[in-house]
Amino acid sequence: MTDKLLQISNLDIVLPEGSERDLAVKDLNIDLSPGETLCIVGESGSGKSLTARALMGLLPAPHVRVEKGTISFCGEDLTKASEPRMRQIRGSEISMIFQEPMTALNPVMTIGVQIDEVFRYHADMSKSERRQRAIELLEDVQLPDPKQIVAAYPHELSGGQRQRAMIAMALALEPKILIADEPTTALDVTTQAQILKLISEMQTIHKSGVLFITHDFGVVADIADRVVVMQYGNVVETGTVDKVLNKPEHPYTKALIASVPSLVPRAPRSRSDQVVLSGDKIQKKFGGGKSLFGLGKPNRFVHAVKDVTLDLRRGETLGVVGESGSGKSTLARCIIRLLDSDSGNIMLDDVDIRALNRAEMRPLRTKIQMVFQDPFASLNPRIKVGQIISQGPIIQGQSKEKAESRARELLDIVGLDERAFNRYPHEFSGGQRQRIGIARALALDPEILVADEPVSALDVSIQAQILELLDQIRESMNLSMVFITHDLRVAAQVCDRLAVMRYGEIVETGATGKIFENPQHSYTKDLLAAVPGQKWDRKVAG
Amino acid sequence: MNRSSKILRYVSRRLIQGIPIILAIVVLNFFLLNLAEGDAVDVLAGEAGSATPEYMEEMRKKFGLDKPLPVQLAVYLKNVIQLDLGYSFRHDMQVTELIIDRFWPTLILMVSTILLAVGFGILLGLFAAINLNTWKDSVVSVFALITYATPLFWVGLMMIILFSIKNDWFPTSGMENSAMFYEGFERVKDIAHHLVLPTITLSLFYLALYTRMMRASMLEQYGQDYVITARAKGVSERRITFVHVLRNALLPVVTMAGVQVGALIGGSVIVESVFAWPGLGMLAFESLFARDLNLLLGIFLLSSALVVAVNLVVDVVYCFLDPRIEVN
Numbered sequence: 126m127t128d129k130l131l132q133i134s135n136l137d138i139v140l141p142e143g144s145e146r147d148l149a150v151k152d153l154n155i156d157l158s159p160g161e162t163l164c165i166v167g168e169s170g171s172g173k174s175l176t177a178r179a180l181m182g183l184l185p186a187p188h189v190r191v192e193k194g195t196i197s198f199c200g201e202d203l204t205k206a207s208e209p210r211m212r213q214i215r216g217s218e219i220s221m222i223f224q225e226p227m228t229a230l231n232p233v234m235t236i237g238v239q240i241d242e243v244f245r246y247h248a249d250m251s252k253s254e255r256r257q258r259a260i261e262l263l264e265d266v267q268l269p270d271p272k273q274i275v276a277a278y279p280h281e282l283s284g285g286q287r288q289r290a291m292i293a294m295a296l297a298l299e300p301k302i303l304i305a306d307e308p309t310t311a312l313d314v315t316t317q318a319q320i321l322k323l324i325s326e327m328q329t330i331h332k333s334g335v336l337f338i339t340h341d342f343g344v345v346a347d348i349a350d351r352v353v354v355m356q357y358g359n360v361v362e363t364g365t366v367d368k369v370l371n372k373p374e375h376p377y378t379k380a381l382i383a384s385v386p387s388l389v390p391r392a393p394r395s396r397s398d399q400v401v402l403s404g405d406k407i408q409k410k411f412g413g414g415k416s417l418f419g420l421g422k423p424n425r426f427v428h429a430v431k432d433v434t435l436d437l438r439r440g441e442t443l444g445v446v447g448e449s450g451s452g453k454s455t456l457a458r459c460i461i462r463l464l465d466s467d468s469g470n471i472m473l474d475d476v477d478i479r480a481l482n483r484a485e486m487r488p489l490r491t492k493i494q495m496v497f498q499d500p501f502a503s504l505n506p507r508i509k510v511g512q513i514i515s516q517g518p519i520i521q522g523q524s525k526e527k528a529e530s531r532a533r534e535l536l537d538i539v540g541l542d543e544r545a546f547n548r549y550p551h552e553f554s555g556g557q558r559q560r561i562g563i564a565r566a567l568a569l570d571p572e573i574l575v576a577d578e579p580v581s582a583l584d585v586s587i588q589a590q591i592l593e594l595l596d597q598i599r600e601s602m603n604l605s606m607v608f609i610t611h612d613l614r615v616a617a618q619v620c621d622r623l624a625v626m627r628y629g630e631i632v633e634t635g636a637t638g639k640i641f642e643n644p645q646h647s648y649t650k651d652l653l654a655a656v657p658g659q660k661w662d663r664k665v666a667g
Numbered sequence: 668m669n670r671s672s673k674i675l676r677y678v679s680r681r682l683i684q685g686i687p688i689i690l691a692i693v694v695l696n697f698f699l700l701n702l703a704e705g706d707a708v709d710v711l712a713g714e715a716g717s718a719t720p721e722y723m724e725e726m727r728k729k730f731g732l733d734k735p736l737p738v739q740l741a742v743y744l745k746n747v748i749q750l751d752l753g754y755s756f757r758h759d760m761q762v763t764e765l766i767i768d769r770f771w772p773t774l775i776l777m778v779s780t781i782l783l784a785v786g787f788g789i790l791l792g793l794f795a796a797i798n799l800n801t802w803k804d805s806v807v808s809v810f811a812l813i814t815y816a817t818p819l820f821w822v823g824l825m826m827i828i829l830f831s832i833k834n835d836w837f838p839t840s841g842m843e844n845s846a847m848f849y850e851g852f853e854r855v856k857d858i859a860h861h862l863v864l865p866t867i868t869l870s871l872f873y874l875a876l877y878t879r880m881m882r883a884s885m886l887e888q889y890g891q892d893y894v895i896t897a898r899a900k901g902v903s904e905r906r907i908t909f910v911h912v913l914r915n916a917l918l919p920v921v922t923m924a925g926v927q928v929g930a931l932i933g934g935s936v937i938v939e940s941v942f943a944w945p946g947l948g949m950l951a952f953e954s955l956f957a958r959d960l961n962l963l964l965g966i967f968l969l970s971s972a973l974v975v976a977v978n979l980v981v982d983v984v985y986c987f988l989d990p991r992i993e994v995n
Binding site: 181183212213214215216217220221223225228229230231232233234242243246247278280291294 | 897900910988991
């Protein structure tokens, strides 16, 4: 087995005492050959990221450490390597890229200096040589105008550009192993496609082994040679990508794959023609204010929503899809009057709610409610779940007893135990909190639910459960829903109609099936083409 | 447009914006001070022991205190715009002259205090963060806690007892030994010698504050993702601490230091009284009791101008420390 780059045998990583489980990773055995891409797939808490950290010798010591087992890198056991030796290896022979390219780069140092550090610590080169190499590297990762980017600070680049710079840094010394820890999770789908392509191109050139950590089966299908599926620190299944994705054996793998939303839109449902909500030429700009005493130039402004016109019919789900910065969340907030739009009409039944003031709006708030993206930030940590849910109806004038008994019913409807009523939000998992968020929205018996990326912070199996819950509720309560998402797979499974947004404008609307089959606008085509795992989908479907 | 000309534009704009702010402060102060009972004439008459109402009336007329408030304000504002801060009848001197005379001692005290507090605060905080959870960290934390909790005047008095009376290391009071008529470098040395105790006293509290802030800020930055990235590149811990983390950790400390310069002027009253330091704090304190409003207003004007200027300096420094802050 000398041709293997990496051979991890019987690796145990312990967690600090009092954690949910004793071992973060238990009895792990994986290997990696040159030029190979190994994907470690798992949901949050499966131990996949700690495995990567262990490899780099970057476990958060002293609480989390390797208890037993060996990590053999070209014959050298890294668990026994000294810290100076590990420092030598890191960045030159094994390097790593991370999920969030904004926080992974030092905000007060230029890209050039940060790339330069790799050379400074591992290579004997003069200053001008190092600078030249940095520029070449940035060119290699296809960044425009590398000379300028060398002198730029991270915040001056876009998310995709930052990740490219990270990749340039990681590949600076042609490492034997590249560890990529969810490198595209924070990126938009079109950027993700470009970054994945870049990683595999770089891999072909440098013949490095790539250890790719992800939760996204679409990505796995596109890039992996072999796959390791992890659950609670155990490897439940390993094999070639074809075997694991198409003939999974372990029930957990099967369940995971089953919960990946299919790209084939579901059959359209019959719908009424009654319009419950319509927006006409909604506009929203941010910024553009004058500075004190009107001196100097006015601030820059962002045209977040431009002339958006849409309607929502009773009982249907309208999907608003787009990448980050497309204005979809701003639009949602304008629709439910969390933000005041600058002009246009928002008709709820026969009332233009845009023109209403706060007090006039209050009775209408029961009709239209929102479910938020981040289940951790959107629930007040100091208020008990029961109060969170019953607060809305009490403000609207319901009696406390009635609101509370309704809150208990709702907890049952969203699939939570009644005991949740007297607990605080932090006692619940992400999926459970999202259920609480849904119960809160339902407490006012709304006719319209605006869901802003309600599942994007959740693991794929939880995501499937929440989507199912939303579906049930929508059927049983005859809700109309505006569903905001960046994930076209989710959109395919949830939405009856889609509105595709870019730069604040809706570029295309239509029935979900039609848009997926025959997109008209070039941007929609790009978006659809960038969804990872399409070949695999077609294989499964056909 | 390049960065330096951008900053220049920004500075000049901020200076122009500062003028109405300072004028507003002057107006506000004028009315606030006139809310206090009694005027300079009452105090002068009281001190003289015998003054007829007619004589007091005449004095008021002479000082311009008999006119209605708005007129007084208008006259004062007109003078201020011509950079004339009026006359202190109490000290029989031009206010401008008086203030500038007393401004230098305060400036010396303030600058040395800030340098000491911020400089040592950063060093101690850094030291504590590097030696986290060791006895060194504990010693720094306990020191910070004690100095934070001790009243300024008490520290001053104890310092005098310890270093001036028991051991004759430093002078008890004053700014220089005027009897010696030192010149040039000798004089600088003499002032520095007098400066030691007041500076330490005034800076101890702030030193504790910055130490704690710096330590917390360092620890927060150590937890950031970019530290892991740096480690993953094989960068040494030394460089991570002093290049990556330090610069990010400084940002909140600089902000805080800028905000507190204003508070320092207030804090200096106590220290100036304890050490008989001939500064603005002392002058303000005395003139308040003498109802010497002209002088008091002048001091306030100067300190507000100082705060506006220091805030501007901090903002510009911040631009250089943090590239994410844009000047516009």
